[in-house]
Amino acid sequence: MNKVKGKDVMLSKYLLRSDSTAYRTIDGIALIVGAPEGKLRSLNEAGTFIWEKANGRHTLSEIVHQMCQKYDVDYTQAAQDAEIFVHELESEDMLVLIDDPVDSEEAQ
Amino acid sequence: MREERECSIDAFNAHAVNNNIPLSVLFELTYRCNLNCGHCYQVDRGSEELCFSEVTGIIDQLAAENCLFLTLSGGEVFVREDFFDIARYALKKGFALKVFSNGTLIDESVAHELACLHPLEVGVSIYGADAATHDQFTGMPGSFHRSVNALKQLKHQGVLTVVKCLLMKENIIQIGGIKALAKEVGAILQFDPIVVPKIDGNRDPLQHELTDTDLHRFFSLEIAEPNPAKEPNPRLSQPIICRAGRDLCCISPRGDIYPCMAFPITLGNLRKQSFAEIWRGVEAEKLRKLTPSDLHECVSCPDLNYCTRCWGLAAVESGDLLGPSQINCRIARIRHRISVERAGNKIEMR
Numbered sequence: 130m131n132k133v134k135g136k137d138v139m140l141s142k143y144l145l146r147s148d149s150t151a152y153r154t155i156d157g158i159a160l161i162v163g164a165p166e167g168k169l170r171s172l173n174e175a176g177t178f179i180w181e182k183a184n185g186r187h188t189l190s191e192i193v194h195q196m197c198q199k200y201d202v203d204y205t206q207a208a209q210d211a212e213i214f215v216h217e218l219e220s221e222d223m224l225v226l227i228d229d230p231v232d233s234e235e236a237q
Numbered sequence: 238m239r240e241e242r243e244c245s246i247d248a249f250n251a252h253a254v255n256n257n258i259p260l261s262v263l264f265e266l267t268y269r270c271n272l273n274c275g276h277c278y279q280v281d282r283g284s285e286e287l288c289f290s291e292v293t294g295i296i297d298q299l300a301a302e303n304c305l306f307l308t309l310s311g312g313e314v315f316v317r318e319d320f321f322d323i324a325r326y327a328l329k330k331g332f333a334l335k336v337f338s339n340g341t342l343i344d345e346s347v348a349h350e351l352a353c354l355h356p357l358e359v360g361v362s363i364y365g366a367d368a369a370t371h372d373q374f375t376g377m378p379g380s381f382h383r384s385v386n387a388l389k390q391l392k393h394q395g396v397l398t399v400v401k402c403l404l405m406k407e408n409i410i411q412i413g414g415i416k417a418l419a420k421e422v423g424a425i426l427q428f429d430p431i432v433v434p435k436i437d438g439n440r441d442p443l444q445h446e447l448t449d450t451d452l453h454r455f456f457s458l459e460i461a462e463p464n465p466a467k468e469p470n471p472r473l474s475q476p477i478i479c480r481a482g483r484d485l486c487c488i489s490p491r492g493d494i495y496p497c498m499a500f501p502i503t504l505g506n507l508r509k510q511s512f513a514e515i516w517r518g519v520e521a522e523k524l525r526k527l528t529p530s531d532l533h534e535c536v537s538c539p540d541l542n543y544c545t546r547c548w549g550l551a552a553v554e555s556g557d558l559l560g561p562s563q564i565n566c567r568i569a570r571i572r573h574r575i576s577v578e579r580a581g582n583k584i585e586m587r
Contacts, residue, residue, distance in 0.1 A: 149355040151305060151332055152305070152331060153303045153331065155253075155303050160305065162306075164356060165356070165357060165396065165397040167357045167358070167397075
């Protein structure tokens with residue numbers, strides 16, 4: 130089942146890339162490395178879109194809405210996929226979900 | 238949203254190699270060092286080292302070129318008072334950091350500051366299983382205890398540590414002890430059996446290099462499969478035979494760009510040109526066009542399939558980038574011999 134616990138809550142959270150990750154977007158593909166294990170991840174175009182927006186200033190819901198506009202996809206399905214994706218990266222300590230937005234000066 | 242397969246480091250690197258993306262850069266921040274190791278390949282190549290603003294300017298350029306892995310090295314990086322300012326700047330620019338050090342200047346406080354950088358690893362040089370052996374190499378009494386303490390402090394802070402041990406004829410008998418030490422401090426252990434001449438060709442460090450017997454023992458006991466190469470040797474059968482100058486390079490404390498830390502050919506200087514100009518410049522392109530067919534002897538060598546030929550080593554040893562590397566030849570011969578021995582045959586040691 131592609132279901133994430135507390136998914137309605139998740140959509141209202143702000144996404145922030147973890148301090149312990151580094152990344153580059155090369156040819157539209159984000160390549161992420163997480164310390165200290167040096168775990169590597171490559172993201173597809175949609176995953177890269179979310180990752181690059183994860184600066185602590187956008188909720189997941191806002192990001193999904195932006196994604197729907199850009200790629201002309203259905204919100205419900207996109208939100209479900211995005212929650213699964215975010216849940217995975219959160220469980221690997223690559224993304225952090227926070228209640229309040231970070232100050233613009235702090236945003237990565 | 239994620240690709241079905243995890244991106245392997247091999248696939249990651251292959252993309253960078255094929256597109257000349259300098260994914261990994263070793264930045265030597267200083268030639269200065271508080272130790273005096275006779276086997277060190279470094280020489281102070283004169284002129285003033287890059288100041289903070291020059292270093293950060295270069296870091297900006299590397300970020301723009303999609304460099305992701307930045308290794309800060311020396312000399313000894315912690316003799317630079319602005320090391321943490323540099324490292325924090327690099328972190329802010331999105332780099333995955335590694336730090337190479339001799340560890341002698343890493344105390345509890347420094348280890349804590351390092352941990353805050355979330356480094357992928359901190360490599361610490363260890364040259365023996367005990368103080369007497371290690372300190373004899375470094376020329377500094379007490380350096381062993383300080384380096385081992387650094388490893389413990391870093392581990393305590395949750396930093397992944399690597400014991401980097403250059404094997405020499407004086408410490409080869411301590412392999413077991415060094416393994417035990419690495420285990421005790423919770424570090425990954427990397428042995429390097431190749432002592433190289435200094436980067437200017439000075440051969441003094443070679444007085445410490447392993448004998449053929451030592452190398453045979455090392456590759457027999459430490460390398461489960463002495464012949465990882467499939468026929469034909471992939472390192473010499475493709476146009477791209479080395480990552481130096483393709484997805485990695487080395488920047489000296491004076492701003493020179495080298496294809497890698499062991500490669501004595503300068504591609505350009507960052508005080509005179511931008512990184513992009515040098516990386517796409519004539520010298521870099523010339524290097525990238527080299528193929529196995531340009532080599533003088535290696536392609537017809539009977540030990541070819543056992544060889545991990547290094548262009549830089551060949552150039553440092555003889556000044557001939559296209560000639561054989563003596564140490565690589567010796568190791569290839571020994572690996573060939575081990576392979577034959579394991580197959581139940583005999584081959585004469587040439």
